[in-house]
Amino acid sequence: MSPTVLTADPGAGTVVRIHGRHIGDRIYRGAITFFAVCVPLLVALVAWEIAVAGWPTFRHFGLSFLTSSDWDPVKDRFGAAPAIYGTLVSSAIALVIATPLAVGVSVFLSEFAPRWMRQPVGFLVDLLAAIPSVVYGLWGIFVLLPLLRDPVMPFLRDTLELGSTPFFTGPAYGPSMLAAGLILAIMVLPYIASVSREVLLAVPRAQREAALALGATRWEAIWRAVLPYAKSGIVGGIILGLGRALGETMAVTMLIGNRQEISASLLAPGYTMASLIANEFSEASSDAHLSALMAVGFTLLIITIVVNAIARWLVWRVGGGAASKAL
Amino acid sequence: MAIEVKSELAGLADPRPANAAPAVTPERTRLAAESLDAWFGSIHAVHDISLPVREGSVMAIIGPSGCGKSTFLRCLNRMHETVSTGRVSGRVLLDGADIYDGGVNPIAVRKHIGMVFQRPTPFPTMSIRDNVAAGLRVMDGHVSRRETDAIVESALRRAALWGEVKDRLGASALALSGGQQQRLCIARALATSPRVLLLDEPTASLDPASTQSIEQLVRELRGDVTIIIVTHNMQQAARISDRTAFFLAGDLVEVAPTESLFTSPSDPRTEAYITGRFG
Amino acid sequence: MTAGVIRTQRPSARQRAVGERARKSLGRRRAVNGVMLGVLATAAVITVLPLLFILGHLVTKGATSLDLAFFTHMPTPVGEAGGGMANAIVGTLIIIGLAMLFGLPVGVGAGLYLAENRGAWLANSVRFLSDVLNGLPSIVMGIFAWQFLVRPMGHFSALSGGVALGVMMIPMIARTTEEMVRTVPTSLREAALALGYARWRTGLTIVLRTASAGIVTGVLVSLARVAGETAPLLFTAFGNQFWSTSVTQPIAALPLQIFNYAISPYDDWHRLAWAGALVLIALILVISIVARVATRARFDMGSGD
Ligand SMILES: Nc1ncnc2c1ncn2[C@@H]1O[C@H](COP(=O)(O)OP(=O)(O)OP(=O)(O)O)[C@@H](O)[C@H]1O
Ligand SMILES: [Mg+2]
Numbered sequence: 001m002s003p004t005v006l007t008a009d010p011g012a013g014t015v016v017r018i019h020g021r022h023i024g025d026r027i028y029r030g031a032i033t034f035f036a037v038c039v040p041l042l043v044a045l046v047a048w049e050i051a052v053a054g055w056p057t058f059r060h061f062g063l064s065f066l067t068s069s070d071w072d073p074v075k076d077r078f079g080a081a082p083a084i085y086g087t088l089v090s091s092a093i094a095l096v097i098a099t100p101l102a103v104g105v106s107v108f109l110s111e112f113a114p115r116w117m118r119q120p121v122g123f124l125v126d127l128l129a130a131i132p133s134v135v136y137g138l139w140g141i142f143v144l145l146p147l148l149r150d151p152v153m154p155f156l157r158d159t160l161e162l163g164s165t166p167f168f169t170g171p172a173y174g175p176s177m178l179a180a181g182l183i184l185a186i187m188v189l190p191y192i193a194s195v196s197r198e199v200l201l202a203v204p205r206a207q208r209e210a211a212l213a214l215g216a217t218r219w220e221a222i223w224r225a226v227l228p229y230a231k232s233g234i235v236g237g238i239i240l241g242l243g244r245a246l247g248e249t250m251a252v253t254m255l256i257g258n259r260q261e262i263s264a265s266l267l268a269p270g271y272t273m274a275s276l277i278a279n280e281f282s283e284a285s286s287d288a289h290l291s292a293l294m295a296v297g298f299t300l301l302i303i304t305i306v307v308n309a310i311a312r313w314l315v316w317r318v319g320g321g322a323a324s325k326a327l
Numbered sequence: 328m329a330i331e332v333k334s335e336l337a338g339l340a341d342p343r344p345a346n347a348a349p350a351v352t353p354e355r356t357r358l359a360a361e362s363l364d365a366w367f368g369s370i371h372a373v374h375d376i377s378l379p380v381r382e383g384s385v386m387a388i389i390g391p392s393g394c395g396k397s398t399f400l401r402c403l404n405r406m407h408e409t410v411s412t413g414r415v416s417g418r419v420l421l422d423g424a425d426i427y428d429g430g431v432n433p434i435a436v437r438k439h440i441g442m443v444f445q446r447p448t449p450f451p452t453m454s455i456r457d458n459v460a461a462g463l464r465v466m467d468g469h470v471s472r473r474e475t476d477a478i479v480e481s482a483l484r485r486a487a488l489w490g491e492v493k494d495r496l497g498a499s500a501l502a503l504s505g506g507q508q509q510r511l512c513i514a515r516a517l518a519t520s521p522r523v524l525l526l527d528e529p530t531a532s533l534d535p536a537s538t539q540s541i542e543q544l545v546r547e548l549r550g551d552v553t554i555i556i557v558t559h560n561m562q563q564a565a566r567i568s569d570r571t572a573f574f575l576a577g578d579l580v581e582v583a584p585t586e587s588l589f590t591s592p593s594d595p596r597t598e599a600y601i602t603g604r605f606g
Numbered sequence: 607m608t609a610g611v612i613r614t615q616r617p618s619a620r621q622r623a624v625g626e627r628a629r630k631s632l633g634r635r636r637a638v639n640g641v642m643l644g645v646l647a648t649a650a651v652i653t654v655l656p657l658l659f660i661l662g663h664l665v666t667k668g669a670t671s672l673d674l675a676f677f678t679h680m681p682t683p684v685g686e687a688g689g690g691m692a693n694a695i696v697g698t699l700i701i702i703g704l705a706m707l708f709g710l711p712v713g714v715g716a717g718l719y720l721a722e723n724r725g726a727w728l729a730n731s732v733r734f735l736s737d738v739l740n741g742l743p744s745i746v747m748g749i750f751a752w753q754f755l756v757r758p759m760g761h762f763s764a765l766s767g768g769v770a771l772g773v774m775m776i777p778m779i780a781r782t783t784e785e786m787v788r789t790v791p792t793s794l795r796e797a798a799l800a801l802g803y804a805r806w807r808t809g810l811t812i813v814l815r816t817a818s819a820g821i822v823t824g825v826l827v828s829l830a831r832v833a834g835e836t837a838p839l840l841f842t843a844f845g846n847q848f849w850s851t852s853v854t855q856p857i858a859a860l861p862l863q864i865f866n867y868a869i870s871p872y873d874d875w876h877r878l879a880w881a882g883a884l885v886l887i888a889l890i891l892v893i894s895i896v897a898r899v900a901t902r903a904r905f906d907m908g909s910g911d
Contacts, residue, residue: 022432028806035715036728039780040735042773046742046750053753104649112643113650124654130890131660132834133744134861135883138868139660142667142876186656193653217639240741247743249837250865274745274837281749281841297749301742308741409799438802448797452815462801515801 047301054295056288065295071260073284078292080299082260086177086270087300090252091245093181093266094188099238101185102192110200111222122197129190137254140183145174145255153178153267166264175257178266183251188241195237195315199230236314243307247300249274273300356420357382357553358403358440358523363417365398365407372398374577375417380523380570383550387564387585388557390574391600396557399574400525403555404440405433421522438466441516445528447508449500449515456496458511459483462519478518486514487544506537513544517552524548526556530563542567561601565589573597661887668884671877676885681847681863684872691882693849697764697858698889700851701843702833704768709775710825716776717783717821718809724788733784740777747774748838756842764850764857767843771832778831782824786817819900826897830890836861860886 057065057078068079105125109118153172157163203226211221227234257269258279273296284290356379365373373395380386388396401407402415405426418425426436441462449458459479463470470478479496483489488510492503500511509529516524526545530538545554545567558564564571565585572582573594581594592598675690682689716732723729751770756762790813798808814821836859839845844856845866851857860882867879 022434022804024804024806028804028809032715032719032722032809033728035712036719036732038712039716039732039739039776042776043735043739043742045754046739046746046773049750049753050746053749101649101653104646105653108643108646108650112646121650121654124657128653128657130830130894131657132836132861132886132890134834134836134865134868135660135664135887138864138879138883139663141868142880143659143663189653217635219639219642220635243741247745249743249745250861254865254869274743277745277749278837278840281752282844294749294753297746301746304741304743304746305738308738312737404800406796406800409796434802434804437800442800444793444797444800446793448791448793450794450797450812450816452818461798465802465804465807512797519802 047298050294050298050301054291054298057291057295058298065292066299069260069262073280073286073289073292076286076288078288078295080273080276080292080296082262083271083273083276083296084299085262086180086256087246087272087274089266089270090177090180090184090256090272091242093178094184094245095238095242097182097185098189098192098241102189102237102241103196103234106193106196106200107222107227110197111218111226125190125193127190128186129194133187133248133250134254136183136187136251140179140251140255144183145179148172148176148179148182149174157267167266169265170263170267172267173257173269175255175269176267177256177263177270180252180256180270180272181266183255184245184248187248187251188245191244192234192237192241195240196230196234199233199237199315200226202233203229232314232317236311236317239307239311239314243304243311246307247274247304249278253278273297355382356380357384357422358555359420360399360403361418361420363399363402363419364415365395365402366412366414367398367410368412372577373402376579378572378579378582380553380555382553384569385545385549385554385556385567387568387571388555388574389559389561389564389571389600390580392559394574395577396574397527400442400527400555400557403523403525404442405436406442408433434465438462438519439521440523440525441519441521442525443509443512443516443527443529445531447505447512447532449503449508449511451499451501453500454497455492455500455503455511458500459514459518461515466519479514482514482518483511485517485544485548486510487540487547488514504537506533506540509533509537509541510544513541517548521552523553523555526554528557528559531559538563561589573600575600664880664884664887667877667880668882671881672884676878676881680849681878684870684874687874689878691858691860691863691878691885693846694858694860694863694882695885696851697843697846698833698860698886700764700853700857701767701771701839701859702829704765704853705771705775705832706825706829708769708772709779709828712772713776713779713825713828714783714814714821716780718787718814720780720784721787722809736777736780739773740781743837744774744835745837745840747771748841751838752841759854762842762844762856764843764853764855767839767857767859768853770838770842771835774832774835774838775825775828778828779821779825782827783817783821786820786824787813789820790816823897823900826893826900830893830897833890833893834861834886836865860889 061068061078065078065080066084067081068077069081070077070079071082072078105121109122109125113121149172153168153174153176157168157172162168207225207229208221211225212218216224252272253275256272256275258271258275259269260271261268263270277293277297277300280289281293284293359377359379361377363373363376363378364371376399378386388399390396398407403419405415407413407415415427417427419427421436421439425431426433426440450461453461456476456479459482460475463475463478480489480493483492488507491507492498492511495502500508503511509532513524513526513529530541533541542563545556548554549567549569556564556568568585570582571585571588573580573588573592573596575596581588581592581597583593588597589601592601675688677690677695678692679688679690680693681691716736720729720733747770751766751773755766755769759766794816795808795813798812799805803812839859839862843859843862845862846856846858864879864882864886867875867882870876
């Protein structure tokens with residue numbers, strides 16, 4: 001035992017020892033504030049670096065950079081319209097396919113599925129988000145494309161006679177807007193599903209119970225009480241999925257066929273902004289070409305920021321903090 | 328009600344054990360609040376309170392909920408200013424030195440004035456031993472491992488916890504019961520030999536048996552450490568304190584030797600409170 | 607009101623006034639309920655199917671090409687049998703390590719700041735911009751790192767790849783750190799302050815340590831996410847056919863190698879791509895499972911001693 005420490009008893013008038021004031025605290029506050037400020041600085045730096053690099057292109061081509069389909073690095077002519085078109089169309093296909101499935105699985109898990117099923121199935125859906133893009137691409141090349149080439153595309157075009165519409169014409173090569181859209185659908189599904197699930201969980205019990213108490217079946221309660229309440233949050237989840245789809249690179253690059261053309265047919269190859277960059281960046285030799293690719297990157301950056309901001313705002317409106325965690 | 332309190336006091340009347348505090352000079356003031364005011368933003372929670380506390384004595388603070396007891400207590404070790412809206416004016420003299428003096432580091436103040444809260448607050452990632460030694464780590468000068476072990480043991484003994492935990496000092500502090508956790512927190516506060524110990528409703532979340540052991544502990548520490556204890560339980564105040572202060576709506580209504588405050592309060596509001604007419 | 611199968615299957619018919627609803631037979635409404643249950647369950651099955659397909663193919667195609675040489679040998683030229691991805695595996699680990707080096711302090715520091723300054727305008731803007739950063743496409747991070755590091759340095763490097771991935775980790779780490787630090791009760795913080803702990807010491811030794819299990823989980827999850835990223839490495843780490851562990855030189859990475867092999871015309875390389883994908887997925891799953899276990903441990907509230 002150490003009585004000296006325990007009985008230490010300064011006499012009257014002892015002034016409490018004065019330390020150097022809060023040096024450690026100042027350093028600590030300074031450090032965490034610095035790290036926090038790094039985040040906005042990084043966003044600004046990313047936007048700045050890419051904007052500066054893309055600026056010559058924007059200045060030279062103006063709006064026609066976004067509307068022209070003429071992309072010819074040899075002649076230094078750059079129009080990103082096909083890539084922008086391809087980005088929008090492949091993302092749209094993805095959403096059309098993924099949305100009903102994702103909302104369906106979330107409603108199923110949050111409202112119908114027995115308790116024991118929720119966690120494991122939810123985990124499997126989340127696992128879809130854990131698979132790297134390049135692995136989706138690999139699987140797409142060796143499993144999805146052959147399937148599309150043989151039974152699926154001819155079936156859509158000939159058997160269902162969709163070939164009479166402009167959307168399913170032309171030869172069935174495999175690599176196509178449709179292939180990219182399909183793989184994107186699988187990839188964004190877990191994002192939409194996880195936001196939807198959080199939003200549905202944020203719906204107050206009273207909403208559901210009031211409907212059930214009036215004699216509604218469970219489906220009626222979901223359709224009339226739960227879904228209307230969760231609607232804008234789910235839409236937010238879908239838009240968030242859109243944000244992911246727009247910027248997705250590897251799998252799309254491996255499956256879309258990479259051709260600078262605007263074609264109405266989903267069976268035809270196309271390009272997206274991300275895959276354009278991925279494909280041409282390392283081969284770009286001229287400054288103009290590099291700058292054009294940077295300009296594509298900047299356009300993509302702006303589009304995704306806007307889309308994500310809308311999504312967050314919608315989700316935040318329904319679920320507040322809880323649901324926006326899933327984003 | 329009042330009669331009950333009296334009978335409680337009767338059992339307390341015996342003189343303190345002679346060995347309690349050889350070094351104590353009976354009438355010296357250890358800690359004194361002088362014209363202390365405290366605010367939360369624009370809420371004026373503590374009004375111009377002056378309250379001296381004698382060395383080695385136990386001061387109880389009673390009063391209805393929300394009357395500013397905790398706020399006052401937290402002004403005494405400069406914890407009030409850790410709340411973002413907290414503001415204090417006035418003086419608090421520790422052995423004659425104002426802890427609110429411009430040059431005083433609040434961290435140093437807190438090392439001299441220990442505090443235990445309503446709910447036990449063991450550090451969950453630390454073992455029992457490390458919890459008790461937590462305060463030693465920030466003491467000036469190096470404390471060796473041997474010294475630390477000795478201090479941990481003596482603090483646990485003083486907190487009447489040694490017997491229960493001596494075989495599992497390396498175990499998580501969360502493995503202890505609520506009452507044991509609270510005594511651990513007292514041991515943690517004692518380990519740095521503070522001059523004053525502030526207890527904010529230390530038994531409010533505990534069962535009767537644990538409450539009793541904490542009260543016993545306070546009785547044993549009396550004379551050794553100056554204690555200020557906030558309590559909602561008037562019997563408890565009567566059982567363990569030398570003097571009692573009655574707070575009401577941020578004001579100090581009355582402070583007197585415990586026995587006389589409970590038997591013959593001089594202020595009608597005190598009487599109303601201790602006879603259970605409000606609060 | 608003509609009853610009919612088609613009609614009962616249309617959910618929009620459900621949105622009717624109460625009076626009309628009352629007239630419908632309970633049996634029919636129950637049938638709709640059952641049908642919708644079936645539809646939703648089917649959606650769940652369809653959702654999970656691709657996952658099972660992909661994992662199935664990975665295991666069957668990957669496992670057959672996986673042997674010890676895959677982990678210990680270098681890539682061989684086309685036509686030569688055997689060969690492995692030893693350099694790519696090590697390269698991926700190095701890049702991830704570098705990413706941690708940049709992402710961890712900034713992420714944890716920013717998270718601490720966010721948790722300790724709730725409601726401050728700076729905290730709100732940081733939180734918002736952290737979400738913005740999280741939503742940026744990975745290819746954009748790639749060209750940023752190229753412009754910011756590769757171009758000035760004059761050559762590709764492991765370092766630039768690590769920076770690109772590190773920046774991507776920051777928002778995820780910051781968010782979990784903030785959430786986990788917020789779960790640490792104020793009473794614990796006050797107990798430390800009352801003992802004479804300075805704020806910085808309270809923050810680092812009490813708050814951060816108490817929240818550490820959750821933060822570790824968050825860091826692991828973010829690691830698992832960036833471990834498979836390819837696009838940010840295309841123009842930064844670039845890939846390397848040879849053995850290199852230098853952070854200033856181009857370095858091989860598993861995802862890059864998978865990509866290059868997958869788009870090559872050679873069967874041998876395709877097999878290696880599958881094997882590489884299996885290893886990559888296994889790596890990610892292991893990290894994720896460790897993260898889950900760490901989360902579990904947090905809720906069991908072990909001693910942590
Ligand atoms: N963080 C805070 N912000 C604003 N006002 C507060 C805060 N904490 C306490 N108050 C107000 O200050 C006054 C005094 O509170 P205090 O906690 O000191 O009361 P108390 O006497 O300890 O009550 P109790 O017996 O319930 O613990 C109360 O009116 C309370 O509403
Ligand atoms: Mg209180």
